[in-house]
Amino acid sequence: MNQWTPVAEARRLILSRIKPINGESWVPLRDALGCVLSRDIVAPFNVPGHDNSAMDGFACRAADLSAEKDTALRVVGDSFAGHPCTQSVDSGQCVKIMTGAQIPIGADIVIPQEETHTGDAGEIIIVSSERKVGTHVRAAGEDLRRGDAALSAGQLCHPAEIGLMASLGIVEVPVKRKLRVAFFSTGDELKSLGDTLIEGEVYDSNRHTLAAMLQQLGIKATDLGVVADEAAALAETLDAAAAHHDVIITSGGASVGEADFIRPVLAERGEVLFWKVAMRPGRPLAYGKVGNADFFGLPGNPVSVMVCFYQFVRAALWKRAGRIGDGMLPTIPAITLAPLKKAPGRTEFQRGIMSPKQDGNWTVRSTGDQGSGILSSMTQANCFIVLEDSRGAVTTGETVQIQPFEGLVG
Secondary structure, eight states, X not given: OXXXXXXXXXXXXXXXXXXXXXXXXXXXXXXXXXXXXXSOEEOXXXXXXXXXXXXXXXXXXXXXXXXXXXXXXXXXXXEBTTBOOXXXXXXXXXXXXXXXXXXXXXXXXXXXXXXXXXXXXXXXXXXXXXXXXXXXXXXXXXXXXXXXXXXXXXXXXXXXXXXHHHHTTOOEEEEEOOOOEEEEEEOTTEEOTTSOOXXXXXXXXXXXXXXXXXXXXXXXOEEEEEEOSOHHHHHHHHHHHHHXXXXXXXXXXXXXXXXXXXXXXXXXXXXXXXXXXXXXXXXXXXXXXXXXXXXXXXXXXXXXXXXXXXXXXXXXXXXXXXXSSOOOOOOEEEEESSOBOOOTTSEEEEEEEEEEOTTSOXXXXXXXXXXXXXXXXXXXXXXXXXXXXXXXOBOTTOEEEEEESTTOOX
């Protein structure tokens, strides 16, 4: 057991060797979605650019308003978004103002329309109440001040980032080049979709699973197909992939069987950092380097592929792409609804179904059989139940940590 690498140590070893990619280009704003910023985006002006109203109502002077009795003010103008009032506000005056409109000179407070009524002579009556300077006023630079970093290098451009840059007048965006990832499966028993199966053969689901997980992260990867269980074929594929990609991911062949060539071939052409992790599922995990490319040799069992990808590869791709943050999946506590089988000695990632209780806490139960080849357990589950290596069997009502599947994007 002492030859197995603990999960936390495996993560540390991998991430300590991952280096962010180099290379920068400038792309039109509309093409920046899904790209990683290579530089800070600095605000060229204050946002908002002027004091403006947060409400429809009346802009006036707080010093004019009484907390003991209603206050009558004379309307001297209107202020609309894009059409500010040029009339300054003096004592006893107010300006009718719309949300987003510029605060006129002299005014320092906005009274919502519903807190006013019109007097017999057309004046505006402000209902008595305690009023503070700045109420319902959005100050210039409240969101961003000129020279502030609006976005940081390493941020991924989601729709919100695109919108923010548009509000700053950004036309072209400095971004890192896209991460280049290649993947393939190994195994003479594997066939591609559309082929006719003979006895002993199975369709290769892992490549399609990997393609989908990579696409969910915004990575357009190269599918190199199925590589035969031959050392020469594997070596040739690895060399070709390493010449044009930053990361190589394989499934199958990472164990110690006679037809498992990943580890020895990788050792000849690059380096192997470790290859057995104290976890279930997914123990035979290889990590290393082929040329300048990072290499991940995932197990062949379908569930193990997904578990290893989310627990190790996802964070590595995050860092390799130059993104800020650690890329690790968040965990939350949940109360078990039924016992969970577990022996101490390795971390387990059981498939679970989480649901909320009326008191706001989360509960979780197992999907059932936890075999690493039962891909249907992933389709039934909506979370991983993370059981630490030192933990034994879990009884009903105990608290465990879970990783929700929802939100495993970007």
